Amino acid sequence: xxxSDVAINIDKVVKRYGSFTALHGVSLDIRADEFFTLxxxxxxxxxxxxxxxxxxxxxxxxxxxxYGEDIAALPPHKRPVNTVFQHYALFPHMTVLENxxxxxxxxxxxxxxxxxxxxxxxxxxQLSDFxxxxxxxxxxxxxxxxxxxxxxxxxxxxxxxxxxLSALDLKLRQAVRGxxxxxxxxxxxxxxxxxxxxxxxxxxxxxIAVMSDGRVQQTGTPREIYEAPLNRFVAGFIGETNLIEVExxxxxxxxxxVRLPGGQDxxxxxxxxxxxxxxxxxxxxxxxxxxxxxSGDIRAQVENQVYLGTDIQLLTRLxxxxxxxxxxxxxxxxxxxGLGAAVGLKLEAxxxxxxxx
Amino acid sequence: MMARAGTDLRRFTGFFPMTLLCxxxxxxxxxxxxxxxxxxxxxxxxxGGFSLDWYHDVFIGPEAPKFRQATINSLVVAxxxxxxxxxxxxxxxxAMHRTGGFRGKTASFALINLPxxxxxxxxxxxxxxxxxxxxxxxxxxxxxxxxxTFCIPFAYLPxxxxxxxxxxxxxxxxxxxxxxxxxxxxxxxxPLMAPGIMSGFLLAFIISLDDFxxxxxVKGAGVETLPTAIFGAVKQGIKPNIxxxxxxxxAISVVFVALSWLxxxxxxIKS
Amino acid sequence: MAATTPGSGGGGSxxxxxxxxRLMLPTWLMIGVFLLLPVLLMGxxxxxxxxxxxxxxxxxxxxxxxxxxxxxxxxxxxPPSIEWTYLGIFWxxxxxxxxxxxxxxxxxxxxxxxxxxxxxxxxxxxLFLVTIPYWVNLLIRTVSMKFLIRDEGPxxxxxxxxxxxxxPLGLINTNVAVLLGLFYSYLPFMVLPxxxxxxxxxxxxxxxxxxxxxxxxxxxRLVILPAVRPGIIAGAILVFVPxxxxxxxxxxxxxxxxxxxxxLIEEQFKGAAGNWPFGAAVAMIxxxxxxxxxxxxxxxxTRAQAxxxx
Numbered sequence: 001x002x003x004s005d006v007a008i009n010i011d012k013v014v015k016r017y018g019s020f021t022a023l024h025g026v027s028l029d030i031r032a033d034e035f036f037t038l039x040x041x042x043x044x045x046x047x048x049x050x051x052x053x054x055x056x057x058x059x060x061x062x063x064x065x066x067y068g069e070d071i072a073a074l075p076p077h078k079r080p081v082n083t084v085f086q087h088y089a090l091f092p093h094m095t096v097l098e099n100x101x102x103x104x105x106x107x108x109x110x111x112x113x114x115x116x117x118x119x120x121x122x123x124x125x126q127l128s129d130f131x132x133x134x135x136x137x138x139x140x141x142x143x144x145x146x147x148x149x150x151x152x153x154x155x156x157x158x159x160x161x162x163x164x165l166s167a168l169d170l171k172l173r174q175a176v177r178g179x180x181x182x183x184x185x186x187x188x189x190x191x192x193x194x195x196x197x198x199x200x201x202x203x204x205x206x207x208i209a210v211m212s213d214g215r216v217q218q219t220g221t222p223r224e225i226y227e228a229p230l231n232r233f234v235a236g237f238i239g240e241t242n243l244i245e246v247e248x249x250x251x252x253x254x255x256x257x258v259r260l261p262g263g264q265d266x267x268x269x270x271x272x273x274x275x276x277x278x279x280x281x282x283x284x285x286x287x288x289x290x291x292x293x294x295s296g297d298i299r300a301q302v303e304n305q306v307y308l309g310t311d312i313q314l315l316t317r318l319x320x321x322x323x324x325x326x327x328x329x330x331x332x333x334x335x336x337x338g339l340g341a342a343v344g345l346k347l348e349a350x351x352x353x354x355x356x357x
Numbered sequence: 358m359m360a361r362a363g364t365d366l367r368r369f370t371g372f373f374p375m376t377l378l379c380x381x382x383x384x385x386x387x388x389x390x391x392x393x394x395x396x397x398x399x400x401x402x403x404x405g406g407f408s409l410d411w412y413h414d415v416f417i418g419p420e421a422p423k424f425r426q427a428t429i430n431s432l433v434v435a436x437x438x439x440x441x442x443x444x445x446x447x448x449x450x451x452a453m454h455r456t457g458g459f460r461g462k463t464a465s466f467a468l469i470n471l472p473x474x475x476x477x478x479x480x481x482x483x484x485x486x487x488x489x490x491x492x493x494x495x496x497x498x499x500x501x502x503x504x505x506t507f508c509i510p511f512a513y514l515p516x517x518x519x520x521x522x523x524x525x526x527x528x529x530x531x532x533x534x535x536x537x538x539x540x541x542x543x544x545x546x547x548p549l550m551a552p553g554i555m556s557g558f559l560l561a562f563i564i565s566l567d568d569f570x571x572x573x574x575v576k577g578a579g580v581e582t583l584p585t586a587i588f589g590a591v592k593q594g595i596k597p598n599i600x601x602x603x604x605x606x607x608a609i610s611v612v613f614v615a616l617s618w619l620x621x622x623x624x625x626i627k628s
Numbered sequence: 629m630a631a632t633t634p635g636s637g638g639g640g641s642x643x644x645x646x647x648x649x650r651l652m653l654p655t656w657l658m659i660g661v662f663l664l665l666p667v668l669l670m671g672x673x674x675x676x677x678x679x680x681x682x683x684x685x686x687x688x689x690x691x692x693x694x695x696x697x698x699x700x701x702x703x704x705x706x707p708p709s710i711e712w713t714y715l716g717i718f719w720x721x722x723x724x725x726x727x728x729x730x731x732x733x734x735x736x737x738x739x740x741x742x743x744x745x746x747x748x749x750x751x752x753x754x755l756f757l758v759t760i761p762y763w764v765n766l767l768i769r770t771v772s773m774k775f776l777i778r779d780e781g782p783x784x785x786x787x788x789x790x791x792x793x794x795x796p797l798g799l800i801n802t803n804v805a806v807l808l809g810l811f812y813s814y815l816p817f818m819v820l821p822x823x824x825x826x827x828x829x830x831x832x833x834x835x836x837x838x839x840x841x842x843x844x845x846x847x848x849r850l851v852i853l854p855a856v857r858p859g860i861i862a863g864a865i866l867v868f869v870p871x872x873x874x875x876x877x878x879x880x881x882x883x884x885x886x887x888x889x890x891x892l893i894e895e896q897f898k899g900a901a902g903n904w905p906f907g908a909a910v911a912m913i914x915x916x917x918x919x920x921x922x923x924x925x926x927x928x929x930t931r932a933q934a935x936x937x938x
Contacts, residue, residue, distance in 0.1 A: 055836055057364075075365065078840040083839045089832035103840030154840065241824040325730075365832040367745040369844060374739035376754075381818075382735070382812065393775075409862045412857035414779060445654040452651035455734070457642025465652050473842050475875035476918050478890045479670070480663065482911045485665035485897060486673050489683070494796050505664040509655060525641040538644050567765050568854050568891075570875050574897065584767045591880065600775070603768045610763035 005032040005067070007190040008053060013062035015214075022048045024214045025062065029193060030158070031207075032067075037193045039201040040090045041237070046175065049211075053192065054083045063089060077106075082151035084340045087167060088143050090135040095124070095350050096146050099130040101156040103154035108195065114153075121149040124183070148183070150245050158190045165200065177204050198238045202226065210234050216337055226284075230271045231357040235282040240307035242288070244281045248354065250274060256354040258271050260347075261320040262298040265334050267351045273356035280355045285313065285327035287351040296344030300324055302337050316343065365370055394600035411601040418598065420590070427586035431566055434582065439562035443516070445555055446561075449509070450517040451542070453532035455525065472507040480507060481574035488575055495577015503575050504565045511564045512557035519553025554621055559617045562574055563610075631836070643730035656838045667915070674908035684904050714892070714910070718917075721888040723870035723879075728810035729782065729818075733860065734869045735811075736818035740859075743819075744826035770876045773812050777805060779879075786820035809877030810867075817866035825859025858932075865925055869918050889914050 001241065008030040015023040023045045025158040026207040030036045038046035051057045053064060055076030064072045069295055071079050082103065091099050100112070122128055125145040135143055161180075165173045181204050184191045184196060195201055201208050202222040209219045210233070218230045230237035246258035249265070258281055266282065298334060300316035303323075312333055323341040324345060328336065337343050394412070398405025415424060449469055453462070459509060472480065484503045493499050493510075527549065531541040569584040590599055645708075673694050676684040696699070699711040736813065743754040761769065776783050777798040797806050802854045835853060837847040853860070873888035882888070896907025 053841060054835075056838075076835070077841045077843055081839075083836070085832050085836060086828075087832060088838035089830065091833060091836070091851055091854075102837070103841070108843035150836075150840070208686065352760075365842070366831060366847070368839060369738070369741065370847065372742045375735060376742040379735050379739040379815070380745055380757060383758065383815070386766065386769065386776040386812070389776055390772045393782070427657055445658060448651040449655045451644065452648045455641055455644045456648040456651070462648070463653075465648075465655070468664075472663055474869075474919070475667065476869065476914055477664065477916075478873045478875055478893050479667070479911045479915045482840040482893060482897065482907060483666035483670040484662070485909065486670050487662070491821055502662055508660050508877050509658060509781035525643050528643055532643075538647070542644070558686055562761060567767075568766050569765075584765060587765075587767055587771070589765075591774075599771065603764075603772060606768055607761075607764050611760055613759055614763050618752075618756065623656060 004064075006030070007032045008065060008192070009063075009065040009068075010049070010053075011063040011065065013049070013052060013064060014053060014060045015045075015057060015153070018062050022214050023052075023059075026211075026214070026216055028209055028216060028219065030190055032190055032240075033074075033180060033188050033192045034116060034206040035193065036205060037195060037201045037205040037208045038211060039195060039198060039237075040207050041196055043213075044211040045214040046196075046211050047162060050083075050162055050215075052079060052193050054160050056078050068313060072228045079153075080156055080202055080222070081160055082156040083162060084151045084164045085160045086164065088147040088164075090143055090150070091145055092135055095132050096127065096138070097134070097136055097152060100150045100153050101144060103150065118149070119154050121153045122146075124152070124186070125179075140168055141176065143192075144168065144176065144189045148180075152187065156189065159184075160185075161191060161193045163194050165195070165197075167201060173200075179219045180204065202238070207237045210237060223289075227273065227351070229270070229282055229355065230355060231282055231355050232271070232282075233357075235353075235355060238283055240325065241282045242285060243355075244272055244283060245320075245322065245326075246281050246354070248274070248276045248279045255332075258354060260298055261318050264297050266297065266347060266349055266352065268352035270354040271356045275346040280357075281345055281352050282355055283352040285325040285347040286311075288324065288326045289346045289348075290314075290326060290328065291346050292342040293344050296346040298345045298347065300343055300345050301338055302341045302343060305336065305339065307310075312340060316345065373399060386454045387603070389597040390600045391604040391607065394597065394604045396597065405525065407611075411597040412605075414598045415605070417602045423576055423581065424586055424602070427441055427581040429502075430497065431583040434441045434504055435562045438501055438504035438508050438565045439512070439558050441505045442561045442565075443512040443554060443558040445505070446509050446512035446557055447516050447550070449513060450520050451546075454520045455546075463536060469513055470510055473510045477570050484571060485574045492562040495575055495582065499575045499577065500580065500582065503571050505567070506570065507571065508565050510562040512561040515556035515560060516550065516553045519556075523549050556617055559613065559620075563613060586615055598600070659743075659767040665740065670908045671912055673905055674912045678903045678905045689905075692903075692905040694914065695906055696718065696909055708858050717887055717892055718889060718913070720803075720886075721890075724806060724810065724888060725868050725874075725888075726805050728814065728866045729864050730870045731807065731811045731819040736815055736863065737822055737860070740819045740822035741826055744823050744829075758819055759816055766813055768810060768874060770809055770880050773809055774805075774880050775864045777808065800881065801885055803882070803886050806878050806882040806886045806888070809881040810871045810874060813874070813877055814867040814870055817870075818863035821859045821866065822856060825856035829855055829916075830848055847886055858929075861925065864923065869921065872918065 006029045008028075010026055010028040010030075012025045012027050014021065014025050015209055022171065024060055026045070026049060026294055038049060040046045041138055048057055052059050055071070055074060059072055059220065062072075063070050066079070066081065076214060094102070097118055100122060102113040104114040105111070109322055119128070119131070122131065125148055127145050127149065130138065130142060135146065138146065138345050144167075147164065154266065159323075166175055168176060177200060178333055180191075193201075202225075207219060207221055208216045210229065210235050218225060219236045220228070225234060226238055231240065231243075235241045235243065237344060242258065243330050246266075247259060248258050250257040251270055254270060256274060257267045265318070266281070293330055298318060300318050302314055304315040306313040306315070310330055311327045312330065314328060314336070316324045316326060318336065352357055365524070370555075375400070382583050395409070396405055397410060399573035415421065452459075453466065453469075480503075484499075488495070488499050523546070527545050528541045531545045532538070538545065568582070569588060570584050573585050573588070576582070581589070587599060588601060637864060673684060675688050675690065677687045677689050679685050695711070696714045697711055698708040700706055700708050706729070739758065743751055743758070746754055775781055777797070778784075778800040779798065783799075784793075784796040787797070788795075799808075830851065833851050834847055837851045843851065874888065875894055878886050878888040878891050879894070882891075891911050893907050895901075896903050896910070909935050
């Protein structure tokens with residue numbers, strides 16, 4: 001199983017519920033040892049896709065291949081993938097050890113082997129002291145680790161995780177993120193992770209598929225998604241960005257020349273699929289800097305200031321009434337212009353991006 | 358690529374046929390009796406044509422006065438016992454759910470449920486012995502007292518269930534607006550509890566109407582309720598007029614169930 | 629199985645604190661005087677001497693219990709041996725009640741599961757279908773069952789006519805008839821608690837089991853049944869206890885051959901042949917058994933809750 005092997009191939013999968021289409025011909029490849037995240041708002045189809053891989057939803061069209069083999073016709077208990085459920089679904093009447101042994105016993109392992117394996121994975125998630133407890137006696141974080149151990153014990157080819165961190169509080173969530181990443185590296189199998197939290201996706205994933213309305217909007221590494229978004233949805237969903245309405249004048253060799261609202265022109269990279277005419281340029285707030293009024297690329301007026309701890313966010317207004325958010329580091333806090341002041345904005349052209357839509 | 362049922366997990370082969378079998382077994386005896394109550398001939402195996410004779414017999418025939426009196430007795434007892442039991446149970450429900458902890462709360466809870474836990478035949482014997490010892494001869498009075506007692510937990514169930522879903526915020530608001538506890542109860546809590554109280558009454562009514570064993574033990578010689586009258590008649594052989602009575606009671610039950618469901622629905626919409 | 633428990637939370641409030649005594653007084657009066665006291669009196673009666681025309685002589689004796697457990701021969705002067713007659717009746721009643729409970733489970737569990745897994749708007753309809761027959765008087769229902777299965781009844785008539793059998797099944801006045809009667813009497817008491825438990829069941833557990841390679845029957849056995857066990861036990865108790873002391877089914881459907889505890893007790897209070905102290909004694913023994921079962925159940929409940937760390 002080398003890193004370039006495709007663990008899961010989703011091939012034009014369509015899922016309909018009556019007249020509503022949840023997945024519109026989704027295609028994806030997930031590699032054998034990567035931490036892959038399905039990211040998107042509620043209702044985008046990410047959970048439906050995950051459950052289709054697990055076997056709890058039947059697809060109407062398309063194929064789902066696990067290491068080359070089409071598993072779409074298999075019922076869930078015949079698919080060698082395991083799921084960590086959002087609310088864990090630990091069997092309440094069984095102890096932690098019995099929960100973790102469940103899958104391997106069903107596969108026909110001997111009691112001895114099952115128990116040995118269970119103890120091994122529970123040690124991996126640091127729960128060796130809790131073997132005889134029942135789920136009702138554990139904290140949320142502990143239950144989650146049991147759920148992970150239970151899903152890993154039968155040595156699945158792929159591990160599916162359905163928003164497993166959503167029930168945890170913030171500090172715990174951040175700690176667990178690192179542990180999950182570590183676990184994926186140690187076990188070396190593909191993890192398919194579903195979340196609506198874009199910060200989570202960015203920090204944990206090797207690659208992300210951003211979804212909306214049953215379609216994959218963009219697939220790429222966290223850096224690609226953040227710095228080179230394809231369209232307005234991806235640009236707006238990940239982090240914060242300024243969407244500047246522009247007139248696209250010229251496009252050549254992957255770069256475009258656009259006219260800004262203030263009348264100035266800017267040349268920046270263009271996403272594949274961008275067109276001439278009306279369009280949008282995405283520019284992250286931290287790529288805009290303040291300069292004295294009259295200089296820089298564009299004029300603006302400071303409207304509001306928000307203190308974010310590490311940064312300060314300035315909301316400014318462009319001449320055409322559109323907003324522009326500027327992010328300034330904390331260390332420059334004392335030199336900021338006051339509310340209502342006129343300023344100039346310098347736009348970092350190479351970090352801007354003309355979007356495809 | 359066909360779509361396999363996604364929620365396979367809820368389906369088990371054989372469970373649906375078993376459900377149908379269950380319903381068949383439940384309805385077959387009653388349906389058969391209903392059909393034969395319209396049989397013109399007294400024979401069980403031969404169909405003599407459609408006839409309402411047996412219904413006439415129930416209302417006008419030689420045994421009619423006996424059944425009529427028994428029915429009246431049953432309805433009177435059921436109404437009074439249902440009413441009394443519901444009042445008592447409502448007070449008990451308020452005590453259990455609106456007075457916090459009190460000494461003897463667990464004992465009270467056990468007491469409310471006691472009639473449910475003592476086997477019916479034991480209650481019957483104990484009641485008979487009791488009335489004999491204190492010299493109450495059998496009659497409507499003894500029947501009524503016994504019925505009120507065993508109807509209390511049945512009236513309590515829906516009332517307490519309803520009450521336990523009502524937050525006390527409304528009554529607190531009432532008290533904040535100068536209502537006394539009694540006023541707050543009468544003007545705010547009672548109306549909100551109404552669907553539960555209605556259900557409690559209906560349940561107690563049906564249970565009382567239905568009772569045979571306890572009634573038979575305590576009633577003494579001169580009085581009959583509908584169940585005891587029917588039992589006596591059955592002991593002499595199943596005649597078609599019994600089947601007519603059975604069908605009538607089935608029809609009445611359906612009406613009651615529909616009533617109680619409608620009330621239950623109204624209650625939900627109101628809250 | 630009993631009325632809703634006044635718990636520590638959920639609707640609990642002390643808005644009318646201090647009113648409990650006067651609110652509970654009618655209940656204490658009614659149930660205390662007309663149930664608790666009579667039961668105690670009945671206990672006293674079981675230790676009294678019987679009077680020949682029914683009723684009692686107020687002179688304490690163990691005669692009633694003696695008659696139940698021991699056999700002192702025709703003239704009372706033989707060395708006592710175990711009297712199997714009445715113990716046999718008890719044993720048969722336990723057996724019958726147990727069989728009825730099992731039958732109710734076999735039919736009731738699939739039914740409850742089926743209804744609970746229907747779409748929410750359809751569930752009420754199914755529930756009504758199952759419960760409407762039960763709003764009919766138990767006496768009427770038992771009589772209907774008798775009508776249906778007796779030798780001259782429609783069931784036999786149909787089977788004879790269609791050639792499935794050549795002579796009537798002879799169902800009436802047998803243990804099977806009583807079993808059928810008990811099953812018919814108490815089926816919804818098994819269905820409803822199981823239904824309530826299945827409705828609360830988290831289907832993610834079934835998904836987890838399937839995800840971990842269990843097929844549907846294995847999931848039923850290892851995950852579902854344990855999860856809904858409280859409902860099953862509640863249903864079993866609700867069927868077993870009334871069946872044990874039942875009177876109508878054995879009397880109307882069983883006749884002399886299928887004598888059960890209820891019939892034995894009833895017989896003691898009928899007219900001149902009655903033996904009130906004996907009847908009271910048998911009733912006491914029945915009540916003790918039932919209370920014992922209920923206590924074990926209550927204790928097991930509280931222990932199970934503590935174990936699962938509720």
